Amino acid sequence: MYVKELCDRYKLQSRKSLYSRLEAVGLKLPKDDDGKAYATEEMIQQLDDLDQHLKNGGSLKHYTPVTSVTTHLESSDNNNILDKTTQTTQLTTQQTTQMSREELLEIIEVLGTAIACRLQPIDPIAYNHSLEQAQEKNWILSTFEVKQLIGIKPSCPKGENVFTRGCWAFTKAGKIGNQTGWRVKKIVED
Secondary structure (H helix, E strand, C coil), X not given: CEHHHHHHHCCCCCHHHHHHXXXXXXXXXXXXXXXXXXXXXXXXXXXXXXXXXXHCCCCCCCCCCCEEEEEEEXXXXXXXXXXXXXXXXXXXXXXXXXXXXXXXXXXXXXXXXXXXHHCCCCCCCHHHHHHHHHHHCCCEEEHHHHHHHHCCCCCCCCCCCEEEECCEEEEEEEEECCXXXXXXXXXXCC
């Protein structure tokens, strides 16, 4: 469809109005062998979508071309809290001319599931199991790892080497990189 036909189709008074619409959609008209600009079927569908947006009270400035989103969710779980559970959500987008209501609902459902997986309630005493394991295996944990487990950064009073939190004692055990290393010991009262 040529420029004049496009102007007639959308009831536009000038070519400038048509080219403003093309710019909003991100399109550039190709030219035929005679050098005349024309629109392909895909372009016309995008311009029809924009025209509907404008008829519904929208503006060129606030128009967003219709896009399709494909989501892949990969998840692997591990019972050991010291090992981090990895969840990777990859989103890839590709422009399409239309998206059906069913496709949109499916995308929302997949994204909702991915978000819900990350919002699962955490067992409030699970860190105790990890600390017991660290004690049994005589592991030295970094400051960052201790903070991840107990929720605060361990620090000792001046001149001391032991930080106490609840029934756990964390004793300084050298350095791990640029962080302090901590040996864990459960405090058992008789």
